[in-house]
Amino acid sequence: MGVTKTQNFTEEQNTLALYAKALGHPARVAILQHLLQRTTCVCGDLVEVLPLAQATVSQHLKELKAIGLINGTVEGTSVCYCINKHKWEEVRDMLMTMFAAPVSCDQKCC
Amino acid sequence: MGVTKTQNFTEEQNTLALYAKALGHPARVAILQHLLQRTTCVCGDLVEVLPLAQATVSQHLKELKAIGLINGTVEGTSVCYCINKHKWEEVRDMLMTMFAAPVSCDQKCC
DNA sequence: AACTTTAATCGTATTATTGCGATATAGTAA
């Protein structure tokens, strides 16, 4: 009834789905792309970059923080965000593993 | 107002988010994993594999079909599903591109 | 202390997603 039956899937399936869901919104993709472009941490200019209200951006940042994909460090009155390298590579590895498998089925072969 | 502001993001951001969202549910991850394991197309045993009702599985398959990630071919009374190789590689390439970028920021560096 | 700045949180409205029983549809078999 609207609740994902998490307990009936493997841990790998749930984890991968969780990470994918985090990437499943253009605002969060944009945030991550912006953080990747920078060599230094981003301190507060994310709201200006995104076409969303401050409250909404903060909410998306919270979600990315919740799964550990980004870090937020208070720096005076603002907050500096950066990609969590360790988690980023973990997500990359999981995706790589899934997509590394060869697709045996080409076109309509059934 | 609950509607994703698609028009304000780049096409790349929207496309990537769309693909990621498709992977953002354990049932759909499980479906794709199952299809990847097989060297031949899967004809109808997906409902038995997943811990979900037939209607729900059909719905998840519909979503994967909608974005072109899988193909469904009618084979008698059943339907054969397989990964769409072309789309699969497109998704892989988009993810690779995003995750190929080096993460300059390590731990708490702000 | 009073004010400013920046970000998080609250409250709420709206839309999307998930799940499934029931039903419809399409093909096969008798």
Next chain:
DNA sequence: TTACTATATCGCAATAATACGATTAAAGTT
């Protein structure tokens, strides 16, 4: 035709996600 099988779709209920104005919280500035 009738019955059976497999899948899709409908209709509904419940939960999740998205968005933003308003408010709060924390730190810096005057």
